[in-house]
Amino acid sequence: MRAVSNLKRKSIARTSLIRTLIFAALVLLVGAQFDAYNQAQLAVVLILFIGVLSITLLTGISGQLSLGQGALMAVGGYSTALLITNYTLSLWVAIPLSVISSAIAGLLLGVAAARLRGPYLAGTTLVIALAIPTIANRFMSVFKGDEGLQVDVGYPPQWFSSLFGEPTYEQWQLYVALPFAGVALFFASNILLSRTGRMWRSIRDNESAASLAGVNFSRQKIYVFVISSTFAGLSGALYGLRGLVGPSVYPVSLSLLLLTAAVLGGIRSITGAFIGTVIVVFLPDWIELILGNFGLSEQVSNFLPALISSLLLILTVVINPAGVAGARLHKHK
Amino acid sequence: MNTFLAALSLGTSRGAIFALVALGLVIVWRGAGIVNFAQMGQAMFSTYIASTLIANGYSYWVAFLAALLSGAALGALLDIFIMRPLSNKKQSELLSSESMRAAVPVIASLGILGALQALAGIIWAAEERGFPAPAKEEGFTVAGNVLPFTSFDVFVVSIVTLTLIVTTLFFTKTGIGLAMRATALNQEVAKLSGIRTNRTRTISWAISGAASSLAGLLITPTSNLSPNTLDLVLIVGFTAAVVGGLDSPVGAVLGGFILGMVISFVTFYDTPEDVFLAILAVLLAVLIIRPRGILGSKDARRV
Numbered sequence A: 001m002r003a004v005s006n007l008k009r010k011s012i013a014r015t016s017l018i019r020t021l022i023f024a025a026l027v028l029l030v031g032a033q034f035d036a037y038n039q040a041q042l043a044v045v046l047i048l049f050i051g052v053l054s055i056t057l058l059t060g061i062s063g064q065l066s067l068g069q070g071a072l073m074a075v076g077g078y079s080t081a082l083l084i085t086n087y088t089l090s091l092w093v094a095i096p097l098s099v100i101s102s103a104i105a106g107l108l109l110g111v112a113a114a115r116l117r118g119p120y121l122a123g124t125t126l127v128i129a130l131a132i133p134t135i136a137n138r139f140m141s142v143f144k145g146d147e148g149l150q151v152d153v154g155y156p157p158q159w160f161s162s163l164f165g166e167p168t169y170e171q172w173q174l175y176v177a178l179p180f181a182g183v184a185l186f187f188a189s190n191i192l193l194s195r196t197g198r199m200w201r202s203i204r205d206n207e208s209a210a211s212l213a214g215v216n217f218s219r220q221k222i223y224v225f226v227i228s229s230t231f232a233g234l235s236g237a238l239y240g241l242r243g244l245v246g247p248s249v250y251p252v253s254l255s256l257l258l259l260t261a262a263v264l265g266g267i268r269s270i271t272g273a274f275i276g277t278v279i280v281v282f283l284p285d286w287i288e289l290i291l292g293n294f295g296l297s298e299q300v301s302n303f304l305p306a307l308i309s310s311l312l313l314i315l316t317v318v319i320n321p322a323g324v325a326g327a328r329l330h331k332h333k
Numbered sequence B: 001m002n003t004f005l006a007a008l009s010l011g012t013s014r015g016a017i018f019a020l021v022a023l024g025l026v027i028v029w030r031g032a033g034i035v036n037f038a039q040m041g042q043a044m045f046s047t048y049i050a051s052t053l054i055a056n057g058y059s060y061w062v063a064f065l066a067a068l069l070s071g072a073a074l075g076a077l078l079d080i081f082i083m084r085p086l087s088n089k090k091q092s093e094l095l096s097s098e099s100m101r102a103a104v105p106v107i108a109s110l111g112i113l114g115a116l117q118a119l120a121g122i123i124w125a126a127e128e129r130g131f132p133a134p135a136k137e138e139g140f141t142v143a144g145n146v147l148p149f150t151s152f153d154v155f156v157v158s159i160v161t162l163t164l165i166v167t168t169l170f171f172t173k174t175g176i177g178l179a180m181r182a183t184a185l186n187q188e189v190a191k192l193s194g195i196r197t198n199r200t201r202t203i204s205w206a207i208s209g210a211a212s213s214l215a216g217l218l219i220t221p222t223s224n225l226s227p228n229t230l231d232l233v234l235i236v237g238f239t240a241a242v243v244g245g246l247d248s249p250v251g252a253v254l255g256g257f258i259l260g261m262v263i264s265f266v267t268f269y270d271t272p273e274d275v276f277l278a279i280l281a282v283l284l285a286v287l288i289i290r291p292r293g294i295l296g297s298k299d300a301r302r303v
Helices: A003-033 A036-061 A068-087 A091-114 A118-138 A158-164 A169-193 A195-206 A209-210 A217-242 A252-267 A270-294 A298-319 A324-332 B002-032 B039-055 B058-088 B098-124 B151-173 B177-183 B188-193 B195-217 B229-245 B251-271 B274-287
Strands: B137-140 B145-150
Touching: A003 A036, A003 A169, A003 B177, A036 A068, A036 A169, A036 A195, A036 A217, A036 A252, A036 A270, A068 A091, A068 A118, A068 A217, A068 A252, A091 A118, A091 A217, A091 B274, A118 A158, A118 A252, A118 B098, A118 B229, A169 A195, A169 A217, A169 A270, A195 A209, A195 A217, A209 A217, A252 A270, A252 A298, A252 A324, A252 B098, A270 A298, A270 A324, A270 B145, A298 B058, A298 B098, B002 B039, B002 B058, B002 B145, B002 B151, B002 B177, B002 B195, B002 B251, B039 B058, B039 B098, B039 B195, B039 B229, B058 B098, B058 B195, B145 B151, B151 B177, B151 B195, B151 B251, B177 B188, B177 B195, B188 B195, B195 B229, B229 B251, B229 B274, B251 B274
Parallel strands: none
Antiparallel strands: B137 B145
């Protein structure tokens, strides 16, 4: 029995690894064709993809709706920024450390959230998403209030440049985001395919049945929150490294954007998470491309992306709740 | 002493408005089992309609009535075209679990909120605009002292009280009101006894839409009107509803006044910046000590 399950575990890990490598190769291939602007956009896709995965795991797989992922991203972002500016750590050290701090935040949130269901959880996390950024103004000396902390991805190390040639700033953003997105994808894929994923789905589908089958659902719920928060924190850390960590970088609308991406693409699938992220990040550009010649006023073009993504969200929920990647649902369930 | 009176009076008039918002949330929760996060988006939209009418020379009261009616109509339309089809989709695989049945309407209401805010931005531009009050916003003067209570506050408190009385009578004395309570209690049984549950659901959306539009009209004179000014009011209203008990209209009113006082006293005695943390603290305290709220019934936390 043991041997069988070890074998299974190995094959799961192998499947996830292959997926991750294909993903990374595709991103590098496509990224090489893009101009500087689109490379930066692709980096944003990779960064937010990690955040959307946190919703896929939390809501899609384990059935808990959180509107506060932006607050957890802020925890990751501020931790990284403080570690880099105050302790002059390299981002490769600062980011993993700040992921730990967002995991701790997730643990606290999870302990509170394990008691809450449905709209209660949604509303409470929404209040948290609004309340956390105000802390930045409360402790001005540490968090620098609305001004925020300035950080960026810096320059590539010497050995990288001598090995691969000097990358542009946008390319370097992409190269920094890619390994983290790859690690996130690997772990998410592993979780979805493994026993843990089945356990979380059982909580989502029927708590009583899950607990009769021996799943300690309160503990698993907390566990889901911790894992999901590490994803959100990682995403937030990278998101801040685009230049600024401040309350305006992690507004409530960011949490809602991630949720929109997760639902549009397909809330239960990793492919869906990626498709959804691509949609929400590139939507403003696509609209500009299609309607740019119509001479729309600034007032209209400012709000059109939000209007269209909201309408897409409503349509998806009413007509095709499984999202773009829904067809794949039956395979992985 | 003066600070205390000022805090008390602000708490009362704000509390009345929060009570109205919470009541709107409770009505839809009881009628349809949904927490409507789009509620203040709907209120924002109808307040903009009122503001446009006033700008075009109509009297405040015409605009006031138009806002209430459009708020009710918008609520009913959202239920008919979005929420009803959604609840009829329960057979689909994604909605087969109870947790997702609770989550999906919330997601839909967030989509509605986003769409309404973007639409308002496109139609009315995003810059803030003022909104008039129908009564003076200066304090009463008694023996040379300016009291912190204004005619507008009197107007707010009396119109909210009137609304609460009318709503209570509606739910206890009228046939439709009783049918709505029956539907809230047990949808299947209500259906079997001949109540058209789809219709009662739509009516609860309409009433909630009108109530929150009223809240929008009453709160915007003290702030400004922009597509997302009312988001914060929704958060407070939600907290008030949870504090009072999500399925209890009386609890909603109580919760509204409690939140009004908490926010007002934090603003006066601490700093306005701590308001959100205070709201979060109240919410977490209630959820830990008494999750069903002060007046909520035991099974209020149905998913």
